Amino acid sequence: MTTRPTNWAGNVTYRAGRVHFPRTVDQLQELVAASTSVRPLGTGHSFNRIADTTGALISVADVPQTCVIDPTRSTVTVSAGMRYGELAAHLHEAGYALRSLGSLPHISVAGAIATGTHGSGDTVGSLATAVAALQMVTADGELTYVSRETDGEEFCGTVVGLGALGIVTRVTLHVVPTYEMRQWVYDDLPRTALVEHVDAIFASAYSVSLFTDWRSEGVDHVWLKHRMHGSGTVEPPTDWLGATLADGPRHPIVGMPVENCTEQLGVPGPWHERLPHFRREFMPSSGQELQSEYFLPREHVLDALEAIERIRHRVGPLVQVSEIRTVARDDLWLSPSHGHHTVAIHFTWVPDTTAVTPVLGALEEQLAPFRPRPHWGKLFSTSPQTLACGYARYADFTALMARHDPTGKFRNQLLDRWFPPG
Ligand SMILES: Cc1cc2nc3c(=O)[nH]c(=O)nc-3n(C[C@H](O)[C@H](O)[C@H](O)COP(=O)(O)OP(=O)(O)OC[C@H]3O[C@@H](n4cnc5c(N)ncnc54)[C@H](O)[C@@H]3O)c2cc1C
Structure with a gap:
């Protein structure tokens, strides 16, 4: 018996019996032309059925690399x-x-x-x-x-x-x-410091991540990734806004092996070995998880965090870690940062869909006043009406889909739900 392919997290079994791996672009073209239903698959790191199909699931991983x-x-x-x-x-x-x-x-x-x-x-x-x-x-x-x-x-x-x-x-x-970077972690940023200095905190490094598990007030860890300019890099203070410089490497999820993470403690290294939290050769995150993420206009960050606080008793028991980052505005129609600078509030959940699903509904209700846009590759229950209101170019994208793909070859159940065919 052959086993059906699954996504990385194992919470989605693709309904296609197998993945096609064309070895040339010509083969790919023939396969697409001959199929009535097709979905492209990357490395399967999305948590929902976005890549799923009952037709031909196709990966381009074996097309010669350039x-x-x-x-x-x-x-x-x-x-x-x-x-x-x-x-x-x-x-x-x-x-x-x-x-x-x-x-x-x-x-x-x-x-x-x-x-x-x-x-x-x-x-x-x-x-x-x-x-x-x-x-x-x-x-x-x-x-x-x-x-x-x-x-x-x-x-x-x-x-x-x-x-x-x-x-x-x-x-x-x-x-x-190319550029070099240094990465430091601070432990236990008090809630009051976040409220008073939120803009300065997000502006304090090239890349900033706040981690909390929602089981206590405040931020458990702040990861600061600095770009190095010339030889003179300022050493970080031991105390910063009430947080303490970490005395050893940290993993975003307490208890997971720190060896899986990129080097910290200010050791200089190339951008690609500092910008990601996780090393290429090791398992990222916890490996036993589900994920969700919501993007809101940047100015709502504190109000949004307060709204989540209201259901902390429901979020805390199911979350392994939550990460808060900022993303600059862009002009890509379906980008969650289309049109405005955003703050992205992410949740790594325990791998229990039945328990997590109702909490997603509660979270979306709390965040609704801030018009959250969900991460397309993670779990959410946002309605198509809300998606349509949240994206100024939603109708244009639906029209683009119809023009590129008049028979709906690339559609699947999830796309039909998010962008109902006309
Ligand atoms: C541990 C972990 C950490 C993560 N961290 C982050 C993070 O820091 N930031 C963040 O934003 N997200 C993060 N994600 C989510 C992840 O980045 C997205 O789900 C991303 O889409 C995964 O890429 P993939 O190659 O696995 O794509 P897949 O999950 O395989 O596919 C995603 C979508 O891309 C389409 N696709 C794939 N290949 C092609 C192609 N050749 N042509 C056209 N369409 C294609 C698929 O049809 C599908 O719609 C994380 C996920 C995991 C598991």
């Missing part, structure tokens, strides 16, 4: 199935870098971009904001190319595409010169 840097344009063109960890190592070796990475380097470039995956930083956009162009196979099996330079609005609609417009085969990303 990684071509164009120094004149400051771009790199990579195969869509490449993982960020691999891409980052290539880039660093060649003297280049990306401005942002998610918490883990294990995910594919196309999969991360398709869901609006982000890292952290007041002035840093999501990973999708690095995209300059995409090559993809559309529903009729044709190969098309979309770039910001030539396709303007259509490009903005296509990048965070949820796999609904085609199967991306290559991605061109903007790069910057």
Whole structure:
């Protein structure tokens, strides 16, 4: 008996009996043209059924890998199935870098971009904001190319595409010169300090993450990732706003092995070994979990945290850790940071869907006044009406789907729910 493929977390068994791995773009084109129902799959790190299908589930991981840097344009063109960890190592070796990475380097470039995956930083956009162009196979099996330079609005609609417009085969990303970073963790930031200094805290490093488990007041850990400029880096104070500099490495989830995390304690290292929280060779996070995340306009951060406080008795027992980050505004239609700077409030839950689902409803009710946008690759129960109100270009995206894919080849149950066909 063959076992059906599952997502990374194991909470989704894909209804397709197997994953197709075309070895060339030609094979991919033939497969898409010959199928009536298709979904692209990345590395399966999403927590919902976004990649699911009863038809052909297709990964581009076996299409020969390319990684071509164009120094004149400051771009790199990579195969869509490449993982960020691999891409980052290539880039660093060649003297280049990306401005942002998610918490883990294990995910594919196309999969991360398709869901609006982000890292952290007041002035840093999501990973999708690095995209300059995409090559993809559309529903009729044709190969098309979309770039910001030539396709303007259509490009903005296509990048965070949820796999609904085609199967991306290559991605061109903007790069910057490589850089070094140092990472420090502070323990126990008092709640009052957060309330009084929230803007200064998020502006205090290139990338800032606040971690709490909602079982006590205050912030359990603050992770600060600083870019190094020249040789003179200021040493951090032992006490900062009432928090204490950590005396050893930390894992975001208390009790998990710190060896899985990127180096802390201010040890200098390349950007791709400091921006993610987790090392490429090890398991990220806890491995036994579900995740959700909501993006709100940045100015509502304190009110939103207070709203969650009201149901702390329901959240606390089910959460392994919660992470709060900021993401810069962008113009990509389905990006959760479209149109405004956001704060992203993330929850790593215990792996119990039955217990977590009602709490998601309660959370969404608490956050409703702030018009939260859910992470497309995580668990949420937001209604299609709320999604439609939350995204100014929702109707345009629905029209783009219909134009690219008139027979609904790339649709699945979840896309039908979020974007009901006309
Ligand atoms: C431990 C852990 C930590 C995480 N940390 C973060 C974080 O820091 N920040 C954050 O924002 N998210 C985070 N996530 C969520 C994760 O980044 C997203 O779910 C992301 O989409 C996963 O990429 P993937 O390659 O696994 O895509 P998949 O889950 O396989 O697919 C996601 C979507 O991309 C589409 N897709 C995949 N490949 C293609 C392609 N070639 N062409 C077109 N569409 C495609 C799929 O159809 C699907 O709709 C985390 C997840 C885990 C498990």
